[in-house]
Amino acid sequence: MMSGFRHGFHRLSSHLPEAFPEPFLVFGAPRIGEEEIAEVEACLRSGWLGTGPRVARFEREFAAYRRVQASQVAAVNSCTAALHVSMVAAGIEPGAEVITTPLTFCATVNAILHAGLTPVLADVDPVTQNIDPAAIEAAITPRTRAILPVHFAGRPCAMDRIMAIAKKYDLLVIEDCAHAIESEFHGQAAGTFGDFGCYSFYVTKNVVTGEGGMILGRSEEHIARARMLALHGMSKDAWHRFGDQGYKHYQVLECGFKYNMMDLQAAIGIHQLARVESNWLLRRAIWQRYDEALAGLPLGLPAPAEEGTRHGHHLYTAIIDEATSGIRRDDFLDAMNAQRIGAGVHYLSIPEHPYYQQRFGWRPEQWPHAMRLGRQTVSLPLSPAMDEDAADRVIRAVQRIIART
Ligand SMILES: *Cc1c(COP(=O)(O)O)cnc(C)c1O
Secondary structure, eight states, X not given: OOHHHHHHHHHHXXXXXXXXXXXXXXXXXXXXXXXXXXXXXHHHHHTOOSSSHHHHHHHHHHHXXXXXXXXXXXXXXXXXXXXXXXXXXXXXXXTOEEEEOSSSOHHHHHHHHHTTOEEEEOOBOTTTOSBOHHHHHHHOOTTEEEEEOBOGGGOOOOHHHHHHHHHHHTOEEEEEOTTOSSOEETTEETTSSSSEEEEEOBTTSSSOOBSOEEEEESSHHHHHHHHHHTBTTBXXXXXXXXXXXXXXXXXXXXXXXXXXXXXXXXXXXXXXXXXXXXXXXHHHHHHHHHHHHHTTSSSBOOOOOOTTEEOOOOOEEEEOOHHHHSSOHHHHHHHXXXXXXXXXXXXXXXXXXXXXXXXXXXXXXXXXXXXXXXXXXXXXXXXXXXXXXXXXXXXHHHHHHHXXX
């Protein structure tokens, strides 16, 4: 980055900042290597773009990474699809209740609704920002059939306590691992505790395929059904119909969905997955840099990872409480944008949104920890595509904005 001259110029001629604007630091930019580009090109040249050998390879390698059998995973075209199809494949009866967190992306709750089920929110722990096991237990009714924890920001949920509750009340567990591909709890991979683990390969996530997702299932029966449901409910996929073994008839066994991953997407994912650990190390280094540089400022920083866990370091969420930080969260976001840095909000709590208020009568105050976090949180850029200069730019911007107030 040719930033030395530009920074100097900025300081000297602040009346002309638009003369050499710094490049906008895009939030969550992926790190795409030559290998991904070559594999996508090879996939295009092969003429087989749809679900085929590259998806099968991506599934095998993902299963190996999470130390499960290849027959326990199914690639799909999003984590939203993975969540939806998991709940359908589990055969939960319509209208049954699924307990989840209010501090999540809307897809978590929408997937429950699309599966014909009823979401029930249980508040988060204010320190970990993960669903509070005690709140889960308090939310259980005779209609509860499943728990859907989200490993928020990459911090694994208290899976020992959640699995104990699931066992006690005979509930299914579907883990939303959209932030948590690398996360572990007591040496075990996030997504392998429950009946299903659902992963996202959306562009800002830790492994990227553009759009994409993966279902990991404890039971091979569940995952076989999920795989079939993800492709129209057909007994054979295209590779097995049109491949070199001759045309094969298929049968439609269920009314499924169109959720399959393409080889074109898996071509990116194969090489992203090969770099999952080195990218994790790059994000962790930025994380530690933020922790050290921001420690003295009047803003809240993420709690350290719990003993015996591995944090996925997906989101670095700071808390801007006007009373201590001297600035409102939304003004902080504007100030970051003025410094040409893209920040994020993960998330306004689910009951802040009109749809859920109107449909369920929810008010944010019913889940006070998620409400407060959602109104005060800000995610600083954290991506393996950032170099040290970019991280220091973020740090200087935060220091300036907080000090100015
Ligand atoms: C991104 C995300 C999803 C949805 O993932 P897609 O692959 O975009 O469908 C679900 N849950 C959480 C917590 C997410 O962050």
